[in-house]
Amino acid sequence: MATLTYRDALNAALREEMARDGDVYLMGEEVAEYNGAYKVSRGLLDEFGPTRVVDTPIAELGFAGIGVGSAMTGLRPVIEMMTWNFALLAIDQIVNVAAKIRYMSGGQFGCPIVFRGPGGAALQLGAQHSQAFESWYAHIPGLKVVMPATPADAKGLLKSAIRDDDPVVFIEGEMLYNQKGEVPDEEYLTPIGEADIKRPGRDATIVCHSKTVAPALKAAKTLEDDGIDCEVLDLRTIRPLDTAAILRSVAKTNRLVIAEEGWGFAGVGAQVADLVQREAFDDLDAPIRRVHQADVPMPYNKHLEKAAKADAGGIVSAVRAVCYRD
Amino acid sequence: MPTKVVMEALSPTMEEGRLVEWKKAEGDAVATGDVLAEVETDKAVMELVARADGTLLKRVVGEGDTVPVAEVVGWIGEAGEEIPGGGAAAPAGDAKAEAPTPEAPKAEAPKPEAPKAEAPQAAPAAAPARAEGERIKASPVARRIADERGLDLGQIAGSGPEGRIIKRDVESAASAPAAAPALVASGFQDVALSQMRKAIARRLVQSIGPIPTFYLTAEVDMERAAEARAALLARDPDGKFSFNDIIIRATAAALRRHSFVNAWWMDDRIRQWHDVHIGVAVAIDEGLITPIVRHADRKGLREIATEVRELAGRARAKRLQPEEYTGATFTISNLGMFGIDDFTAIINPPEVGILAVGRIEPKPVVVDGAVVVRRRMRMTLSCDHRVIDGATGAQFLQTLVGMLENPLAMVL
Numbered sequence: 211m212a213t214l215t216y217r218d219a220l221n222a223a224l225r226e227e228m229a230r231d232g233d234v235y236l237m238g239e240e241v242a243e244y245n246g247a248y249k250v251s252r253g254l255l256d257e258f259g260p261t262r263v264v265d266t267p268i269a270e271l272g273f274a275g276i277g278v279g280s281a282m283t284g285l286r287p288v289i290e291m292m293t294w295n296f297a298l299l300a301i302d303q304i305v306n307v308a309a310k311i312r313y314m315s316g317g318q319f320g321c322p323i324v325f326r327g328p329g330g331a332a333l334q335l336g337a338q339h340s341q342a343f344e345s346w347y348a349h350i351p352g353l354k355v356v357m358p359a360t361p362a363d364a365k366g367l368l369k370s371a372i373r374d375d376d377p378v379v380f381i382e383g384e385m386l387y388n389q390k391g392e393v394p395d396e397e398y399l400t401p402i403g404e405a406d407i408k409r410p411g412r413d414a415t416i417v418c419h420s421k422t423v424a425p426a427l428k429a430a431k432t433l434e435d436d437g438i439d440c441e442v443l444d445l446r447t448i449r450p451l452d453t454a455a456i457l458r459s460v461a462k463t464n465r466l467v468i469a470e471e472g473w474g475f476a477g478v479g480a481q482v483a484d485l486v487q488r489e490a491f492d493d494l495d496a497p498i499r500r501v502h503q504a505d506v507p508m509p510y511n512k513h514l515e516k517a518a519k520a521d522a523g524g525i526v527s528a529v530r531a532v533c534y535r536d
Numbered sequence: 537m538p539t540k541v542v543m544e545a546l547s548p549t550m551e552e553g554r555l556v557e558w559k560k561a562e563g564d565a566v567a568t569g570d571v572l573a574e575v576e577t578d579k580a581v582m583e584l585v586a587r588a589d590g591t592l593l594k595r596v597v598g599e600g601d602t603v604p605v606a607e608v609v610g611w612i613g614e615a616g617e618e619i620p621g622g623g624a625a626a627p628a629g630d631a632k633a634e635a636p637t638p639e640a641p642k643a644e645a646p647k648p649e650a651p652k653a654e655a656p657q658a659a660p661a662a663a664p665a666r667a668e669g670e671r672i673k674a675s676p677v678a679r680r681i682a683d684e685r686g687l688d689l690g691q692i693a694g695s696g697p698e699g700r701i702i703k704r705d706v707e708s709a710a711s712a713p714a715a716a717p718a719l720v721a722s723g724f725q726d727v728a729l730s731q732m733r734k735a736i737a738r739r740l741v742q743s744i745g746p747i748p749t750f751y752l753t754a755e756v757d758m759e760r761a762a763e764a765r766a767a768l769l770a771r772d773p774d775g776k777f778s779f780n781d782i783i784i785r786a787t788a789a790a791l792r793r794h795s796f797v798n799a800w801w802m803d804d805r806i807r808q809w810h811d812v813h814i815g816v817a818v819a820i821d822e823g824l825i826t827p828i829v830r831h832a833d834r835k836g837l838r839e840i841a842t843e844v845r846e847l848a849g850r851a852r853a854k855r856l857q858p859e860e861y862t863g864a865t866f867t868i869s870n871l872g873m874f875g876i877d878d879f880t881a882i883i884n885p886p887e888v889g890i891l892a893v894g895r896i897e898p899k900p901v902v903v904d905g906a907v908v909v910r911r912r913m914r915m916t917l918s919c920d921h922r923v924i925d926g927a928t929g930a931q932f933l934q935t936l937v938g939m940l941e942n943p944l945a946m947v948l
Binding site: 434435464491492493494495496534 | 537540620675676677678679680695696697702703704
């Protein structure tokens with residue numbers, strides 16, 4: 211197995227899928243000549259040429275619409291959003307067209323498109339550029355929402371997303387791009403809709419995804435010294451949600467903490483908590499706890515930003531609470 | 537990850553235990569169920585067994601040390617494994633170095649949720665104080681486990697917020713060796729409280745305290761009992777029948793006929809036991825304990841004599857199992873060997889009676905108009921007046937006196 215960065219794992223996935231299927235093309239701001247704002251598309255212009263690696267103006271709604279139209283007529287576009295914060299401008303195409311065209315055309319049109327780019331906060335990007343929107347997209351029937359946390363999952367899931375016949379919202383992380391991990395040498399697909407146990411445990415389940423996976427693992431390590439054995443369950447896909455994996459884990463541990471990067475109100479954790487209280491009521495030993503961003507626009511100030519973010523310390527406190535250990 | 541060995545609650549009321557002796561050395565291979573150490577509880581010396589397979593990595597607590605229930609006393613894991621919080625793990629013992637240390641059973645190892653010193657741990661089975669009609673707060677999984685294992689949540693103290701019963705509470709209640717098994721096998725009849733009984737109970741408790749006790753004393757002529765004992769001993773020179781054994785046997789026979797005395801006060805009802813289990817008070821170094829002669833009414837004198845000696849011996853050695861000293865339906869306390877003429881004994885709730893037996897001594901008494909010397913014995917029955925009235929208690933005592941004065945009546 212080779213050790214790759216998250217960004218190179220995505221790059222490998224794009225290269226393999228573009229080589230495999232001539233209908234796959236990449237379009238977005240700075241994806242071609244500049245090799246991508248975060249270098250995810252490095253080398254692809256040279257390899258596949260300007261008809262399949264296409265630079266666009268700063269016009270998210272426009273190129274999202276072009277992508278949707280081309281998908282409806284049979285291509286498999288991958289539309290890169292420089293960040294999901296910019297995709298707010300394109301959300302009409304994503305929500306009102308991509309997500310609904312199969313339904314509203316009575317199945318005459320499909321929309322095999324991937325919208326991808328980094329989501330959430332990085333460091334000091336300010337309130338407008340530090341937002342986690344996965345719960346917005348997961349709210350919409352017709353969209354799949356995929357959020358890998360590791361290089362191996364990033365590659366396997368992007369390949370699955372490109373081959374999927376329906377629109378996939380694929381949310382990466384600026385803070386994840388440099389993360390390294392082992393990636394299998396042979397070709398593989400990671401199925402959409404399957405959560406992954408990143409660390410097995412017996413005493414409490416930490417459900418997390420994307421940028422909360424690393425803090426969850428760190429918290430689990432800290433809690434080990436207190437004799438609390440945490441199971442870290444990485445959702446990997448927000449929609450469709452792997453409900454069976456969540457319920458299986460809670461049945462084992464009886465205690466649940468849900469960590470996510472974004473705000474708590476109507477967040478992913480709210481959906482998971484709803485599932486568990488309904489389907490696993492008799493498995494619970496304590497009220498479910500959630501860890502998420504403070505309910506404020508992300509502060510620019512470095513210290514306030516740190517204080518507002520969900521982190522390993524918050525997860526440790528929540529796990530201790532559900533284990534009645536605080 | 538290594539598994540903790542914790543001080544377990546080995547008796548229903550145990551809050552701490554003294555580790556008397558380690559039976560395994562650091563580095564020894566251990567299997568689930570192996571005796572790791574002997575632990576002295578508030579009642580007896582019990583065995584602490586392994587709950588996981590592997591190697592005993594570390595003995596945290598030394599011999600002779602006393603630690604609270606749930607405190608870590610050692611670690612089991614794979615040879616050479618790190619113990620959380622530091623400390624060098626012992627390598628496997630030479631002879632056992634190749635013994636496989638299976639991975640799988642770890643899943644069944646007890647959860648390492650036993651809190652450290654700072655976390656409160658309710659003593660399992662400590663009777664919770666809840667107002668009548670108060671809703672029992674329990675987590676859903678605690679309710680489910682209690683339901684599955686037939687545990688009464690009302691009898692479990694909750695260690696969660698506001699007394700919420702949580703998983704660890706029901707699990708420790710389930711693992712606490714309860715007296716229940718032996719008793720469940722016993723039949724009983726619950727008698728609803730009549731209004732009169734309720735009034736008697738209410739008023740007498742106001743008057744004299746939680747257990748309104750009164751005492752009935754009778755003097756027994758022990759001549760016939762002594763003759764019977766001598767005859768038995770002559771027939772069976774190896775037999776060791778004491779007067780106390782005869783009193784146990786006679787009391788058991790009398791209890792069968794007076795079910796109101798062979799009973800428990802259950803607050804809202806009276807439980808009359810179908811079987812007779814007699815607790816026999818035995819003085820030990822630090823106090824006393826009452827090992828139980830079960831089904832004493834169905835046992836022969838020889839059997840009772842053997843059993844009492846065996847139980848008393850183990851009681852003094854602190855080797856009784858909890859089920860051997862919990863669940864009596866009536867108790868006898870005999871201080872005759874200390875030269876006591878008579879005394880009153882204190883009822884051990886929920887039992888409703890206890891018999892205090894004094895010494896047997898020759899006394900001048902009037903028989904058929906003439907003063908003669910007879911061996912006499914005084915005994916006093918303490919009665920819980922909520923259950924036993926003067927007349928009921930007197931009738932029981934009359935039956936008992938009759939049996940001792942004419943031992944043949946026991947076989948009627």
